[in-house]
């Protein structure tokens with residue numbers, strides 16, 4: 001048996017305003033009340049039949065009949081709920097329960113009063129029958145609504161009061177004993193009702209707990225899915241999520257859907273954003289990129305963040321290369337507009353690589369790998385382009401990676417050579433300096449141009465070792481030339497911004513024993529402008545060691561002469577693309593003329609590169625060009641040949657036909 005405190009607490013739990021409890025109570029009532037009403041109706045009928053004629057009609061007919069009708073209506077109502085019991089709104093359930101709480105005790109009480117009233121008209125036998133009828137109605141009602149403990153107990157109590165009053169006041173010992181029995185029985189039943197409710201409540205409670213746990217598990221699963229398949233920073237799908245979408249897409253494509261394209265977008269120079277604006281700035285750029293891409297791809301496909309500064313794109317329903325390229329161009333334009341950070345704005349470009357699924361049985365992994373290769377090609381071909389994967393691209397990527405592997409070995413085995421191309425005084429034909437140019441011929445790959453392998457060396461981190469090797473070799477040869485002949489050495493764009501590059505190069509010259517005053521470093525303007533502060537540091541280091549600085553490929557970048565005026569330069573090389581048109585294009589001719597005159601005003605020497613014809617040579621002389629370099633004078637030569645050239649007659653560098661006139 002339960003302690004009374006426990007009982008109280010259980011009873012008070014009926015006030016727990018839990019919807020789940022309401023639902024269960026309502027369902028229990030719906031299951032039990034129709035039968036209860038059937039019993040009540042039958043009891044009333046027995047009552048009417050037993051007493052009709054022997055008592056006044058108001059007791060035997062006028063009060064019971066409406067009761068029977070109301071009970072029948074209630075029974076019909078509760079029976080009607082059975083078919084829709086799971087869909088009933090909570091408000092309606094509450095209202096139904098309230099009506100039961102009000103109706104059940106009232107019904108029992110009125111019946112009890114009625115039975116007590118009728119008992120006046122008969123003998124002991126009649127009274128005992130009345131007692132039984134009251135018992136039946138009271139107990140059945142109380143039990144059937146035991147899920148509403150207060151209403152249930154109230155029902156029992158209000159039915160007993162008139163009855164016990166009647167029995168005790170009868171003055172007959174048997175009936176008084178009956179009253180006591182009835183009271184004891186009622187007490188016992190109340191206990192049973194409470195126990196009953198306790199079990200009911202515990203059951204519901206545990207069901208609520210189970211439901212709650214189930215809901216929590218569902219939430220946790222949703223959360224895990226969210227974490228597993230979404231990128232925390234940008235909120236868009238992550239690599240795993242993208243694989244999921246892609247695999248589904250491939251499965252759908254197998255069922256006759258059209259092809260689609262998979263792309264990877266890489267932000268160019270994102271690292272610089274982090275360096276300049278901190279991680280906060282970098283995060284903002286990534287978030288805005290995700291937002292722009294999602295908006296652009298809305299209705300056309302999907303976007304995901306693969307990691308770092310790479311995003312994936314899925315373009316629905318296309319296997320057309322030009323459509324993919326067109327979309328790639330649109331996305332590049334989108335990234336090109338400024339990113340707004342808290343205090344500044346940043347400008348970025350991006351590169352894209354795509355692969356197309358056209359039912360060739362590619363896997364998600366393969367599609368992304370191909371897109372990655374196409375991206376790699378976009379990035380290595382000067383960045384900010386779109387490439388679409390195809391067989392030719394695959395071969396070129398393959399060749400590139402083969403070159404990278406072989407270059408690594410070639411550097412280790414000292415297989416990359418230095419050739420030297422003369423730079424001459426076009427007025428006198430004197431040899432002024434040699435530009436050192438790297439040469440590498442591989443037994444299987446054949447001759448690999450320096451443009452290609454220098455770029456690969458930069459991308460694969462080999463450029464430092466390669467440059468050091470080349471400078472050492474060049475310096476060893478240069479040391480053998482007469483002292484007035486200088487060495488012009490090309491410095492890669494990447495090295496110009498390396499913190500210690502300048503010092504390292506100077507120390508190599510020291511090792512070899514070549515006076516730095518005899519060395520010029522050729523640097524392109526794009527290399528300097530890429531990160532001007534770091535570049536200036538390297539230039540200062542070189543200059544203070546006595547090395548001259550030459551601006552290479554002048555005219556191909558975006559800087560103007562006024563900008564380069566502020567750089568610590570000694571010499572400018574006008575790019576071959578201008579020399580090519582000096583005789584045919586008046587505008588080009590004028591540009592060359594003004595560059596030459598400006599250099600002379602600024603006290604800078606100026607070399608014209610790529611002179612191939614006598615006409616170009618003469619045009620340059622006419623423009624007051626002094627220094628020249630090109631196949632007209634000599635192609636790059638071996639170290640031995642350079643030594644030979646350096647020690648012969650000063651005027652020998654002019655072509656045969658010109659040497660007499662100069």
Ligand code: C2E
Nearest residue numbers: 437438450451454470490491492610611612629630631632
């Ligand atoms: P660059 O510094 O502009 O070098 C000049 C290029 O023009 C050389 O090509 C040279 O052979 C070529 N050239 C010279 N005169 C003529 C001419 O009259 N006609 C034609 N058609 N071409 C001429 P190369 O040796 O293939 O080098 C290409 C580029 O590779 C160089 O351009 C330079 O940027 C890079 N490079 C070459 N050697 C090195 C090196 O040792 N280190 C670094 N960092 N880059 C190098």
Ligand code: CA
Nearest residue numbers: 435490522552
């Ligand atoms: Ca050069």
Ligand code: CA
Nearest residue numbers: 552553573609
């Ligand atoms: Ca050049």
